[in-house]
Amino acid sequence: MNTSGAYVAGIEAGGTKFVCAVGSGPDDIRAETRFPTTRPEETIGQALAFFREQVERYGPPAAIGIAAFGPLDPNPVSPTFGTITSTPKPGWRDADLAGPLRAAFGAPVAFDTDVNGAALGEWRWGAAQGLDNFVYLTIGTGVGGGGMVNGRLMHGLVHPEMGHIPLPHDRVADPYPGRCPFHGDCLEGMAAGPAVGERWGRPAYELPPDHPAWDLEAHYLALALQGLICTLSPERIILGGGVMEQPQLMPMVRQKVQSYLNGYVQSPAILERIDSYIVPPALGNRAGVLGAFALAHQAI
Template identity: 65%
Template sequence: SSPDECIRRSIEFFQAMQKSHGSLKSVGIASFGPVDPNPGSPTFGFVTTTPKPGWAQTDLAGPIGKALGVPIGFDTDVNGAALGEFRWGAAQGLDTFVYITIGTGIGGGAMVGGKLIHGLMHPEMGHVLMKHDRVEDPFEGACPYHKDCLEGLASGPAIEQRWNERAENLPPDHPAWDLEAKYLAHGIVPQIYILSPQRIIMGGGVMDQVHLFPKVRRHVQEILNGYIQAQAILENIDDFIVPPGLGNRAGVLGAIALAQEATGC
């Protein structure tokens, strides 16, 4: 749907909820990015340079907040999912972890020391450039900005364009999956080096292929080659790289957590 239609239908949904359940205190929006999550910025609440057609420079938070008359908690979908997992899912009891989603795009959110990472903007883990062996994989990449970044090589659309078949239709023994796991592992390892997470949570539609998890774990161990002497990686990697505890509800519940934070809850 178009941005205008999406915003209109969202407002109508919440207005209907107000009629049936009473007034809202706040609303949380966990959006695909890139976005501007800085409350002090004139473009706070905007989707910015997204490759999704028609959505670049769209103000999401402004119209919804104005129509409903409530504060808006706003962040990326992956930061929202990370917050949901921190509150109620696979990151409970942790203070430093990474959440990565692999679907129509690839994005990552992270919490360090109990706080979601923000700074210049927010993490863009899906657009790190990759080690790309063009003999092994001649596919040029699907990202309109970088071609063969992680998203360009390992997102759902990249899989479909490379193999001329949707990911969910490829059998578990298809060579696509080992290549996919290798790219995802190369995307994860820098996060291990830089952020030193206690856990990495991998969600999104592509990761519904549960046979991917052992392949990703194996490639991560091979790439690290014993350099990180941590029991979590050497002996307990099944508990280090995991699916979301909240399943496909992580993003929605994360938006609820963002709404709660907007009112100090």
């Protein structure tokens, strides 16, 4: 057994796929695997099998970080810590993610939302370095938000659910009712990738750059950012997720944010440097699993 060099284990537990890795940071990812999110028993079993192989190679991990889809319970003193809670994903309600990992490897386990994890990764290694207050929003299969206030990840009753904030909805201009099973036309219900595809009858990634879908998407995202800026006053906003991979979308969002704020927030970051205020994640599509690493480092 090779025990050279301390390492951590990380899981990006997404609603469609799990990414498991071991290492210590962006320049030290020693092994990685990914597989579809199926039933909890099968999916968690695959993660356990992968980490057992790594223990044979590297020895036990110093800690395990899990950045998961939610809603979930991130409170370490709660009896349901480490579980998925009121998710609409079939079979996953009340599924325990942290317990089996802790039992198998005896290491400290950190557990938080995938977006808070990605935010922590960006703070440690990426686009939020040096900041105490920022927001990370991911727009993909769902919409989630997290970040830091005064240097601490956002928590309270549970965790932020920025994807479920209500938005102004002009039903004449956009009669689409929204697809959130809980709230209909909340931000996720109107702007997540599946909502875009359902509204226009084609997957979002198939829509051309000049399609009217993107102006509407930018509109909803800018409305959400306007509210978050006025509520939390973040020093930077990071926009990730598959929908934001459309290159034409980021400039449209920035322009609409400036327009909707209408000069009210008198900060050069918004008035003069919007391109460096609303930014993509520096860690790219590795933000999730590196966020799990960052959570594990916090647990040590």
